[in-house]
Amino acid sequence: MNISTILDMAAEAFGDRIGVVSGDSRYTYAELRAAAVNAAAAIRASGAKYVALLDVNSPAAPVAIYAAAYANVPYVPLNYRLTAPEINELIERVAPAYLVTSADYVKLITPRADVQVVDRAAFLSLPATSEEPTPADDPRAVAVQLFTSGTTGKPKAAILRHENLSSYIFGTVEFAAADENDAIIVTVPPYHIAGISAVLSSTYACRRMVQLEGFDAKAWLAACREHQVSNAFLVPTMLQRVVDHLHDSGEPANLPALRALAYGGGKMPLTTIQKAMALLPEVDFTNAYGLTETSSTIAVLGPEDHRAAASSEDPAVRRRLGSVGKPGAVEIEIRSDEGKVLGPEEAGLVFVRGPQVSGEYLALGSQLDNDGWFPTKDRGYLDAEGYLFLDGRADDVIVRGGENISPGEIEDVLLGHPAVADVAVVAMPDEQWGEGVAAAVVLKPGSAAEVAELQELVKASLRSSRVPQKIVFKDALPYNELGKVLRRVIRQEFV
Amino acid sequence: MAKTVLKAGGRFKSAVCDTQVMVIKAPAGEYALSCGGADMIAPTATGGGTLDPAQAGETLIGKRYVNADESLELLCTKGGKGSLALDGVALEIKQAKQLPSSD
Incomplete structure (x- = not known):
């Protein structure tokens, strides 16, 4: 269940299709695979135990994800917004490493003998290898390691195994579901779980990824129009900025190709989603709730739920616009502080179980209980029909x-x-x-x-x-x- | 038919066509996994033999194949002419649980 299979399949079935668009560069799935295979050979030759990325979105991000998988080492994207001491502390934790970066960030890195620093452009133009990669069959191998933000101490290293990520992708995405003209715009940074799942699910759906280095409402709208973007994912603040920009500028939305807009990663204010639905009435909105430790999305409020809630007179249906929807390929239950399983409308702690749930940190080990349930540390409740409402973090x-x-x-x-x-x-x-x-x-x-x-x-x-x-x-x-x-x-x- | 242990993550290829599969989940024990009427082999092994016309129903890339009680699930990673069978019983296509695109 090695995640490199995802790219193998896209390259096999749609090798000539454009997979990544970033500024002026274009990569077909065959080219993306060739770049990842070449990089895997360089990574293996370096003796690195990790592939790290310290950079904004670029083709190097998907190439590094798959190259690490081909080379049988974990991929570790680092938060480039951290301070230099914080970044170097994380680098020390993954050494010996093969570290991909760019001119803007290389200056933050303190050189060390056991870390090979490679510029993004060089990483993307490595010599071709004739050696076919031999990714391990072990589904328990670690595919991705993500450092949490560390609000209460040293950042924890969350571990996602190949079996977690592949069961999420194979269980929720239909292979080659995208049309030739479909495109998704990716604006979340590479070190966020949503940035990683966007790469994996877009590759598996054979959907072209349009990358933006950073987010700006005007640039996002322009890129959506230029590339006829059909799918998008935004965190609530980004959607708020798009809504505000359209409102303040009086500019018409003019996004005829956009069919689906998913959001998640934080609480969506009711007024923002209502305004967005009014501005983009043809667009299918999906609220996606997930965590790093659950390989991304575990619950979704789909387009029909959005429309039903927005047009209903029934308060129980109307309030679902503020819900994160129903469980996807997982089970969800609510427990009291004492551990008792609660019924509908009873608020407590949100627990989740399923093959995509890793719930595991390096050194700390698995946080799952004996029955496989992971404590999300989010508070919330389910309604009688199983819609999940979140109520903040337990710590808050x-x-x-x-x-x-x-x-x-x-x-x-x-x-x-x-x-x-x-x-x-x-x-x-x-x-x-x-x-x-x-x-x-x-x-x-x-x-x-x-x-x-x-x-x-x-x-x-x-x-x-x-x-x-x-x-x-x-x-x-x-x-x-x-x-x-x-x-x-x-x-x-x-x- | 030779029997083999199937494990999640394991890969096999057809001896008589282009089909390749990856094991998503598998029951304990030993089973005969075939494609196109011939035992499936390790991805690095060399095939041979001819496709049984009675087992040439085609296997499609990206489709998941299951046995009757869904204790075995395979993902086709490369399509081919042969059809898949476990202990001589044909595998069926499993419909993916469709979720709205969330990322």
Whole structure:
């Protein structure tokens, strides 16, 4: 079940089809395979135990993924937005390594004897080899190692085995499902699980990948038009920027080729998805929920669910626009803090089980329980029909006097105030209750709101225990590059 | 028919046509896996013999093939003229669980 089989099959069936478009370069699947096979020979000759990538999106990313698989070593994409000391610490953890990078990032790397640094252009023009690769048959071999963001300490190394990734791809993607003219635009960085699954599923579907180095709403719209993009994946912040750009510029969307737009990687504000659906009524929207440790997507809210929710009078159906949908090729259950399996509408911890779930970190080992369930550390509940609603990270829950309070429900109420543009609710230390509720609020330009009226709004909509005891106004909230709000930074405000 | 142990991740090719498969899942024990009427062989082995016209129903790249209780599942990684069988019983195409494209 080696993932290199995915590229073998695409090259076998559609070798002449364009697989990757990046700026002026084009790679057919046959060329992509040749580049990966040549790179695998160089990697094997180097004696490296890992193939690392420190770079933005380029053809080197898919080539490195498959070359590592052909060479039987794990692929480790590194976050190029980290500081130089952080990057070098991660490099030390994967040495001896074969490290692919480009001029912008090579200067961050401290040279060391056991790391062979290779420029992207050189990596993509290695001499041809006549040697056919012999990827291992062992389905337990590690295909990808991803470092987590390490918010609470040293980054953990999540491990995805060939069997995890291949069961995700073979179980959810139909081989060669794409038409000759289909194209997907890839804007998530290579070090994100969504960036890796986009490469694997697009190759297996034989769908052309259009790569953008970074995200910008205007450039994204232009690339979609130029390459007649049919499929796209965006994190919520990116979709928000596309919606804002279209709204502010008055520019018509003009994306006749776009059929499917998937989003995930964070909480989607209800207003953003509603606006996006109104701006792009012909587009099929899919909400994809997944984690690094689950080889990407585990639940999807499909296009029909979106349309049914948006047009329904039934509140139970309407609210599904805020759901992440139903389990894909996995099982999902909700458990209480004590481990009891909960029924519909009962909020608790989200657990997932299935062949694509790795739930494993290097050194720490498997986090699966005896029955194979992985604790996602997300909180949520299922409705009577099995739609999953998420309610924030377990770590973000505010425990006030023994009562669990989810920041999400308070944020939703505050976002309903006409003057509020953005908000994050976090825990603050409280002598009486252990933890109290605090909020950082960003007001819309030219709008005003008093602390007291915001507190009153929460009290009237929820109950008094949910009322933020402290509210600060900010110009903007801190986000990471993928649009996740940095709660730990906001919490510092209230210490 | 020679019997062999089938393991997930294992690869086989047809001795009499272009078909190649990868084992997705397999039951414990030894089985005779054939394509085009001849035992399937290791990917590096050399084939020979002729395709049995009665076993020439074609195997399609990208399709998954299962036995009746779906305890065996093969993925065709290269198509060919022969049809697949386990202990002489023809394998059937399994429909993929279609999900909306999410990435």
